[in-house]
Amino acid sequence: MTPRIDEPLLRAVGFRKSFSGVPALRDGQFTLMPGSVHALCGGNGAGKSTFLKILMGIHHRDAGTLLRNGREVSFDNPSQALANGISIIEQELSPVPAMTVAENIYLGREPVGFLGRIRFAEMNRKAQTLLDSFHFGIRADSLMMDLTVAQTQLVEIAKALSYDAEVIIMDEPTSALGEAEADQLFAAVATLKARGKGVIYVSHRLSEIFSICDSYTVFRDGAFIETGSLADITKDHLIQLVVGRPLTEEFVKENTPAPAPVLSVRGLAADHGVRDVTFDLKRGEILALYGLMGSGRSEIFDRLFGLSRQTEGRIEIDGAPVTIHSPQDAIRAGLAYVTEDRKGSGLVLTSDVRSNLCLATLGRLSAGPVMNARAERGAAQRMIDDLKIKTASDRLNVSNLSGGNQQKVVLGKWFLTEPRILLLDEPTRGVDVGAKREIYRVMSDFARAGGSVIMISSETDEVLGMADRVVVMRDGGVAGQLERAELSAEGLLHLAA
Amino acid sequence: MDVDNQIKAAVPAGAGTEQPRTLSSRIGPVAQRYGILIALAVLCVVLSLVSDNFLTSRNIINVLRQTSINGILAIGMTFVILTRGIDLSVGSVVAMAGVVSASFATTSAVGFIPGAPYVAAVPLAVGVLTGIALGALSGLAVARFAVPAFVATLGMLSAARGLTLIYSGGRPIPALTDGYRWIGTGDIAGIPVPIILFGLVFALSHFVLTRTRFGRHVYAVGGNPHAAKVSGLPVRRIRFLVYVISGGLAAIAGMILTARTGSALPQAGVAYELDAIAAVVIGGTSLAGGIGRVTGTVIGALLIGVMNNGLDLLGVESYYQQVIKGGLIVAAVMLDRSRRTEE
């Protein structure tokens, strides 16, 4: 029985959900038509992921009705959702690290032969074909733990697509991706759409939404606000719906670099093929490291921050050579590092917002060995206010925050250290439009006050908007440098590829 | 107030490291925080109904005194488990600290320390140092040489027991001075010294874990060692220190035990690690690290102590005691709906 074309694949009304009495979703509504790519928009903490998890049977709703092809359904667990043709790419990456890519993709659907024996060869072949069809360039038999965050994201995409589901939920699938990989995903989405499937797409990158989606639904503070066709609205209108007040997407940039270099990197080598990297960072400058996925940008940060082995190369701060063996050394030298993997190396998920915010500044917030609770509270509150972190309290467990708000906690932790040099690896990952502006403002203010920033970003717009200078990386080496005046999207891509 | 918040912070809804999501939603916050306390209360009410003697001040003192040793061990264990470690060697450290300290406090000719007995301060200091040294060895293996805590402390369990037997020749060390025995049998204002020590250790540990920088470090290292490292915490030093703390506290427990029994037995403390870990886990601390609090541990230790005491008071036959104890522990934790394994 094929559903009528005007019959929605999925229709949700009046979804409600609270966590320990705090409502996360008050009135979730959504209608997904076949052959459509439907954007679910909303600020950080608007309830998007909560809504999608309910659809998938990961959470249980407190109230609401869900119709699948017109039939009322209710999923107790994800396997029922899968059986009903719904698959998901979750916002938080969730690999099984010690298993291969192929095993992760076909987890629960392994081809089996005699005696329940898995046909590994067949599974690897299928997985490889799948990955190759999206040009992801990942080997199906590599271990998940050996992949970078971006590659892990690609595998999760491949996995969700491999279910051949009718409804595919994508919760910020591109937040960890470079543009080339994102384009592969968009091509896949277009194919799905052409085949009459429905895609629910969540992203804070509005340009993406306008280029691949056809309809939109906006949530704000857990409630349904508006739905419609993207063709009928402008970007600014959408932003206004999301943020709740008029706002244009723009970059805040008021710093001017001084000529004196603060940090000089000479002939640096790092793990995984990074070699002979030389560049200067000036006082008051925002420098971008640009490159394709896997070009070695994060490795440079790891090395600068004392997380990987000291090998070749010199690092000078204010003209004096420094040795950095550990993060302690780096912090002492005035560095701060927002890593790209916020779950793996950014947050202590078992602790609350306040402890996470104060984690790198405990020494400053204590009198001798004893913590000054008031100072901790004050510091945390300052960051919550400055970055508009949406949390019920600073004692809430950080794992209960929405993805974007978690990212802000990591940023806040490092801002509190009052560093001289900020290393930001994908700082606006998963952050909504409103908050992005706040982050840009903080960066700009920081640089204006004499601090220096190196940022890695896969969003070319962000690089163009914020960077004073760009160092372009290719295959672990510096491919060239561009001054702000020379910047263009084509120029960057040309050097990087 | 502040402390309250701290406690709340330390024990969030779930036990696992991931997706505490669905967890907290189902249960009211009160049961969440006090589940195991409720279990303890239920047990106490039932016992006071069926036994006239249970709620006498004398029996309460008994329970507390009997709990003090396991309680002190479990508090040290809490530090270790919060960093994702485990310390299986506590029972052997109990014996070694007891025997070594006693050898400085015996009036008997068995004492082979010239000049023994010394004034109580000497053997007590020696005992604590012994525990700290053993803990430091385990800590070194774990923190410096990346030996899994289970293996490092299992090795210590065996080695420290052997050393204790060698040191003592397998014989008890009897006839301890009154000064030494005071920490096991003395009292201050009617409250037995072991209970006072238990209280002090609890208060201090609670303070350290909730109010000091080191305490914050312990939670962070257990919650996400990688993030802790990136944030500039001295992860290795913290890992090392928790074993030193556990060793030191095990030594105190060992000396209380020795002072209470009146002679140091090299075979003391066998299998104590299981009860200590049980108290920690029953008290809501996650073996996955980063989540837990020392108040929970004390409640867990009391639950075990009350159970042992109650079943003795009721004169339940020993075979049946074992069955009932096993069932009660599981039931208590099930009643404490707050904790759920990740899934």
Next chain:
Amino acid sequence: MDVDNQIKAAVPAGAGTEQPRTLSSRIGPVAQRYGILIALAVLCVVLSLVSDNFLTSRNIINVLRQTSINGILAIGMTFVILTRGIDLSVGSVVAMAGVVSASFATTSAVGFIPGAPYVAAVPLAVGVLTGIALGALSGLAVARFAVPAFVATLGMLSAARGLTLIYSGGRPIPALTDGYRWIGTGDIAGIPVPIILFGLVFALSHFVLTRTRFGRHVYAVGGNPHAAKVSGLPVRRIRFLVYVISGGLAAIAGMILTARTGSALPQAGVAYELDAIAAVVIGGTSLAGGIGRVTGTVIGALLIGVMNNGLDLLGVESYYQQVIKGGLIVAAVMLDRSRRTEE
């Protein structure tokens, strides 16, 4: 090739579940996979140099036979630990399965089962069912009621021991039939039955864990329970089943032990859980779940077995043995540089 990949998948470099970044990069793949085997080899070479008897075929058979019981327990434990669980009850299950099965196989008047002795198949089946039932109870508590595995199986440790004592009245059950005793003392083509059973259990478990869907799902549940659930795996059922497997294997170990000693002791198997877990951890399986393999476990068990046998062969004094064993275990794992705690 295929298998090779599988194995690689099962034992990667690091232990932690997080920071997938630099782990496997640091250490060469050979040391990674064979570290503990090298430790075992070194120990064997040293022992064969200092003791003439060590490398005799008779002694090798002794070692294997002695290892078989801990080995089988440790294999069951591997399943449990791979899912982030732990089974403390194995020692008590050993005793209970031994006693219950023996009560169907005794020719003595102590036997209180009408019609006993039965042909060997009956007691053996009853024994395995006993183990499975006990494992199922633990599994239910863990998988269904979300009781932390440590607590659930500690409860079972105590309860099953009590039940065993009640069932047997605390007395051993002697005089078992030859048919029953065959599984402990018989041989096939000169190879003792316990060794053959050990080999079979190993081969089957290895096959299940590396090649079958269930086995891979065990890894997934331990490696990332959330991902397992979202992928539609029956997480609870898998959690439940590993305890059933551990219980069943503990029962087999218990019956081998009973058949070997010739009478069923209700107090058999005390503290066996520690050796079993030690074999698993020494063998490279992470207590954090999701990483490990059964070959490592067998090597770990052999290491422990060889150590016990070797020190006895050399006539090392018992107290010193304990010290040396503790040191050797830690040293072996340190030599096996492959494993590193997360940091």
Next chain:
Amino acid sequence: QDTIKIGLAPYGLNAEFMQLWTNAAEQHPAVTSGLVELTVFDGRYDALVQQDQFETMITQGFDAIVFAPIDVEAGATAVQLAHDAGIPVVGSNTRVNSDLLTSYVGSDDVQAGYLEAKAVLDKMGCTGAVVVIEGPIGQSAQIQRGEGNEKALAECPEVTVLEQQTANWSRAEAQSLMENWLTSHGENIKGVIAQNDEMALGAIEAIKAAGMDVSDFAIAGVDGVTDALNAVKAGQMASILQDGAAQAQGAIDVAIKAVKPDYEPMSEIWSQYPDMPWNGGTDAEYNVPWTPVTAENVDDLLAARQ
């Protein structure tokens, strides 16, 4: 060729009694003179470990084995293995249910249980109430001493047994147990029958901790460990000395005799206990007598310990 290799298999060496037993074996004149090479195998309180050690001894070609099994029944298979390999096994201290033993040198636990219970009951004048602290249930010493306890208790029908519970030979466990009993029964407890000295000593500490007078209680244990001798001297308890040294040395003599038919015993114990004649070293059983520890002999016994 000349030296005789004897394996000594105590069930576990972590507690004092077996330690004394083992020391005595190592002090046997035949060992110190080099006639016998003695190797000690610590059974680690596990029947199977002991059996494994038998296999090791057989592999290594020991000439004889002196065996103190952890369990009566489970020891039988080990004895069978040695017998099949032609190695004589002499039991000592703990019985083993096997007719393949060359001989058994030990003491009758039933008698010890009787004697200690009698000491308690006598002090109580055969009236009042007692508690019994037992060894680990199912161990042969617990079973047999329990039998002896029963026998003595049967002679005093007036006496009630308020509680009966195991403390696993452990002083600390007995101490807690007694504390709890003192709470539930208070002054009603007049006597404590502990199946070994450690547990009796634990009971004494509990009484002291409760602020009661130890001399108001009749307390007895078995074994005669050093601490107990001191307690007897202080008038706090009665103890029945088990002469582990004699059991071990006697067993060594019998074992040597089984290997070397022309051997004459070298240990002094045969002259020390006239009630236990050597009889050519071929008796199936040698019963080392128990010695009740009294105020009179305690100083001598203590002096012998140094």
